[in-house]
Every structure is written in C-alpha cells, then in structure tokens.
Amino acid sequence: xxxxxxxxxxxxxxxxxxxxxxxxxxxxxxxxxxxxxxxxxxxxxxxxxxxxxxxxxxxxxxxxxxxxxxxxxxxxxxxxxxxxxxxxxxxxxxxxxxxxxxxxxxxxxxxxxxxxxxx
Numbered sequence: 548x549x550x551x552x553x554x555x556x557x558x559x560x561x562x563x564x565x566x567x568x569x570x571x572x573x574x575x576x577x578x579x580x581x582x583x584x585x586x587x588x589x590x591x592x593x594x595x596x597x598x599x600x601x602x603x604x605x606x607x608x609x610x611x612x613x614x615x616x617x618x619x620x621x622x623x624x625x626x627x628x629x630x631x632x633x634x635x636x637x638x639x640x641x642x643x644x645x646x647x648x649x650x651x652x653x654x655x656x657x658x659x660x661x662x663x664x665x666x
Contacts, residue, residue: 561630567618568625577617581610 562570569577585606593602624633641647 568622581613
C-alpha cells in the first residue's frame, strides 16, 4: 500500500499565526506602533508625577495590553474572511481618506474597445 502525500504549496508559503490571530510580521508592526505611541505618553506622565522609571515599566504593561486587545480584535475581523482581508480593508480605508495612493480598483466599470475618434 503506497500512499502519496498530497503537496499543498499554498499552505506552505503562508506565514503562521503566532499570537491571537497575528502573524510574526503583524506582531512586529504592532509593537513598533504601540511602543512609539505609548512611550512618549507614559514618559510625559512619569515626568509630571516624578516617577520616570515607573513610567517605563508602565510602557511595557500598556503595550502588552494593547497587543492583547489588538489580537482579540483581529480575531473577530479575520474570522471567515479571505487571507490578507484586513490589510486590503486598511488600505481601502486609507485611500478613502486620501492617506494612501489609489492602487485598488474599487469601482465597477465597463470597458469598451470601440474607437472614439477617426484615424
């Protein structure tokens, strides 16, 4: 009995989910965004209160909480959707607000190959 293993290249090339529906690259981007967002906020609060070292430890806690909430939110967004749906939705949202180049085709149009002027 010689069984062959079915080769599935699509599944082999996908990035694995590491933490709460986030892949490794999504985790890296979220960490960069959350650290750059929360570090100045916590430092200003720490300087005002007089506890700078405590504010730096608060950064770690707030970043972890933000990652947890983002992972939970991405779990609901990704459920039942095609791969990379959330990235396309984010790009469409940015294009709607004029923050990204118009690269997605989002209007239904009819193409015609007739001549519109004489040669």
